[in-house]
Amino acid sequence: MTRLLIVHYAGDYREADRLRRATGGETYYGHGYVLDQLAAWQAKHEAVGFLCSLAPSYWETLDSGVTVIGADTNPDQDPVPVLALIERFAPTHLIVFGPMLHLIRWGLEHDVRLGVIMADSFANPYYRWVRFRRLPKLLNDRRVTLVANHGANAARALVGIGLRADKVLAWDFPHDRTxxxxxxxxxxxxxxxxxxxxxxxxxxxxxxxxxxxxxxxxxxxxxxxxxxxxxxxxxxxxxxxxxxxxxxxxxxxxxxxxxxxxxxxxxxxxxxxxxxxxxxxxxxxxxxxxxxxxxxxxxxxxxxxxxxxxxxxxxxxxxxxxxxxxxxxxxxxxxxxxxxxxxxxxxxxxxxMQNPVKWGEMIDRWVRDDAEDRAWLSAHTVAALDGPA
The missing domain is CATH 3.40.50.2000 (Glycogen Phosphorylase B;)
Structure with a gap:
């Protein structure tokens, strides 16, 4: 059975759920969409969880059955509490949302299906050559089966620091306001x-x-x-x-x-x-x-x-x-x-700016992982987008 856990650096999805139930609104764009996607996955899988590292410490179950977790720690400075919570959840599928190297290494060292999704540009030389100089080798590892960044230019920026173009996708949220x-x-x-x-x-x-x-x-x-x-x-x-x-x-x-x-x-x-x-x-x-x-x-x-x-x-x-x-x-x-x-x-x-790869469908296809899904993901990589060099 599938146990999907998504780990974020910031955010607070317990609060996002509370706010939506109380007011019908959201503080940040996309929170309602994410909550809906999580609920849909929970209906199909054994367990779905969303862990926000900087959120206050909690472990709760929403009405949808989704587990929301707060770690109350900076995972770059002190990843131990986050790693302990990941181990407690015992995911079969782990998505690390952001270039959190300690968490990516944990995923590589354990028997989980591992994906890394980001919203970072890596245009800053400090990011590229100092802080994340080891990131390309980690993400090019065959055990990382999904790599995506927010927007086509951000996806290309990953290729620019050494990731394989046939591995990186550009993703986005749906945009209803046109x-x-x-x-x-x-x-x-x-x-x-x-x-x-x-x-x-x-x-x-x-x-x-x-x-x-x-x-x-x-x-x-x-x-x-x-x-x-x-x-x-x-x-x-x-x-x-x-x-x-x-x-x-x-x-x-x-x-x-x-x-x-x-x-x-x-x-x-x-x-x-x-x-x-x-x-x-x-x-x-x-x-x-x-x-x-x-x-x-x-x-x-x-x-x-x-x-x-x-x-x-x-x-x-x-x-x-x-x-x-x-x-x-x-x-x-x-x-x-x-x-x-x-x-x-x-x-x-x-x-x-529109992108055909939406966050929810991308993750859904990655988890399901049949031949059609793998072909769809492959057809939306930077290599497929840009064609032969």
Whole structure:
């Protein structure tokens, strides 16, 4: 009988289930989808579990029969509690979600069917050559029977650090919010012009660059910035004060995912300013920004390459350059023709980002593992996607 365990670095699926039962909503995009997939698998298999390493310590069974587990530990710094919980669950099938080397090694050393799924870019040299220099050898091992990364560019990045192209897949969640459901925008509604950032609040995500861009625009353009998410809020609120734009920057805290589409539609621009050293896979904010038809201003992060066309489906600026970001904001807000063109072109960008391999089907086929499933997985690897070199 199949005992499937998925191990995450962060998250808390006990809380995600509680929230959905209480409100019908979700804090983060995809939580409801994952819970539904887990419940469907539980109905077919002996046991299905989801372990979140950083979540508070618990071991509970949801109404669906799915086991949710919290380890209350950082698996990179202290993997022992996580490994003990894995052994207690006794999986026949183990998916390690993220480049958690200790857990991958455990899977290789035990008689389990092992898969590794990620949402990391490995564009950062530190990730590639220092922290994860041993990752390619581990994942190329024949005992790792599923390797996938979030988005085509992220999958190719794994090949770039030494993984076999015929082994790596690009995956995604389904995206029900599409640009076809929204009207195009003819021009910005300001001044004041409203900018929206959604994501983790950190320097690598470009929040400092965005606050500095607002400061650079102080005497050029009347802009207001809303920042939704958790992280180093105090640090960047202090930066806004120091730069004299505290009255132009609002930190909203964690906003439920269901409220984000309306916020994006009401904004004049959605900003995705990730620096190259942030290990993006393919941020969901980018999908939702494009689907909202509000023009997106995004950095030139390698994981966005090929999806966004500057001046057509988005405005693209040099990552880590606040002045370049400020210029892009000013250019968009003062040129109605450009604004309308980017809003119109957002649909093309959204469709370029779509991926036929969805998280649930990919795992379902990997667990079932019949000849048709193996052929389907093989047909969606980077080698099949890109063809002969």
């Amino acid at each position: 640009p076809e459901t929204q009207a195009c925008k003819a021009r910005a509604s300001g001044p004041p012009f409203t900018l929206l950032f959604v994501g983790s609040i950190s320097a690598k995500k470009g929040v400092g660059d965005l606050v500095r861009a607002v400061a650079l625009l102080k005497d050029r353009l009347d802009v207001r910035l809303d920042v939704a998410g958790l992280g180093a809020t105090d640090k960047f609120a202090a930066l806004a004060t120091r730069l004299g734009v505290a009255d132009r920057v609002r930190f909203l805290g964690l906003v439920p995912n269901g409220a984000i589409p309306a916020m994006m539609q009401e904004a004049d621009a959605v900003i995705v300013p990730s620096r190259h050293n942030f290990p993006e896979g393919l941020p969901l904010t980018l999908f939702e920004g494009l689907a909202s038809r509000t023009p997106v201003i995004a950095s030139d992060h390698p994981m966005f390459d090929g999806h966004l066309e500057d001046g057509e489906s988005a405005l693209v600026f040099a990552a880590g350059k606040p002045r370049a970001l400020a210029d892009a904001i000013a250019r968009l807000m003062t040129d109605p023709a450009l604004y309308a063109r980017v809003s119109q072109g957002s649909a093309a960008g959204w469709h370029r």
